[in-house]
Amino acid sequence: MAKPMLVYTTYIRSTPKKVWDAITQPKFTRQYWGGLALVSDWKKGSTWDMATAGETPEVYTTGKVVESTPPKRLVLSWIDPENLKDVSRVTYEIEIVKDTVCLTVTHDQFKPSSTMPGRVNGGWPRVLSSLKSFLETGKGLAAAKCG
Amino acid sequence: MVAYYRGQMDAVFKALADESRRALLDQLHKCNGQTLGELCAHLDMTRQAVTKHLLLLEAANLVVVVWRGREKLHYLNPVPLHEISERWIGKYERHRLQALSGLKAGLEQNQPKKKQPNKKG
Structure with a gap:
């Protein structure tokens, strides 16, 4: 088993259901993910897209839903739409720890030639702290794009 | 809510206020996902000291632990x-x-x- 490359966690004063909704509903992702919508029906095997709003959305990242167990675990393939061979894996895990929700994001299985680790390793902390702020205060943080 | 934020930030500042713990974070920044043994090999500290510092860093959520079989890997968060x-x-x-x-x-x-x-x- 290879070492996962990027692991991030944040503790959020919220419920697993609210964290799941914040991850999977575009009306919420737009508020903390630099205005980007993450769109899918989040069923196993479905496609998901991360895209800008508007009539001609620009797709930043795409992929398939590998595993979906609301509100606990979501596994996605993470693909650069400009280089469809650049496939990696993102796992969201949501668990209750005492009176908070612990959200862990693991981004791994990068291809040896992938440019993705360098593109996302600054982005994930920004997105996750923005998500925490959004769920706890109702406001995301500015400039929280990832990828 | 205010006390909750203060508690979280206190833990982070306390964790960062020590040179050895900053050295541990730097070591993980260089190479993420190291075991206790690997970390000890790079640092001039006893195994007990590294263990103690890692626990404090984990409590502040600056280090995340991932188990790979029996190996405990440490990641900079x-x-x-x-x-x-x-x-x-x-x-x-x-x-x-x-x-x-x-x-x-x-x-x-x-x-x-x-x-x-x-x-x-």
């Missing part, structure tokens, strides 16, 4: 640092920018009016 930068430094920066723009507005009000550029010239 920069999310709390980003929260501090946004909630604290960002907050003061905004005030400074507001002060500067107030100063600019005040100074400009007292400035004699600029001559209109001569269109023919």
Whole structure:
């Protein structure tokens, strides 16, 4: 088993259901993910897209839903739409720890030639702290794009 | 809610206020996902000291542990640092920018009016 490359966690004063909704509903992702919508029906095997709003959305990242167990675990393939061979894996895990929700994001299985680790390793902390702020205060943080 | 944020930030600042713990974070920044043994090999500290420091870093959520079989891997988690930068430094920066723009507005009000550029010239 290879070492996962990027692991991030944040503790959020919220419920697993609210964290799941914040991850999977575009009306919420737009508020903390630099205005980007993450769109899918989040069923196993479905496609998901991360895209800008508007009539001609620009797709930043795409992929398939590998595993979906609301509100606990979501596994996605993470693909650069400009280089469809650049496939990696993102796992969201949501668990209750005492009176908070612990959200862990693991981004791994990068291809040896992938440019993705360098593109996302600054982005994930920004997105996750923005998500925490959004769920706890109702406001995301500015400039929280990832990828 | 305020006490909750203060508790989280206290843990982060306490964790960062020690040179050995910062050295551990630097070591993980160089190579993420190390075991206790690997970390000890790179640092001039006893195994017990490294274990103690790692526990404090975990409590502050600056280090995340992932089990791979029997191996315990340590990962640098920069999310709390980003929260501090946004909630604290960002907050003061905004005030400074507001002060500067107030100063600019005040100074400009007292400035004699600029001559209109001569269109023919």
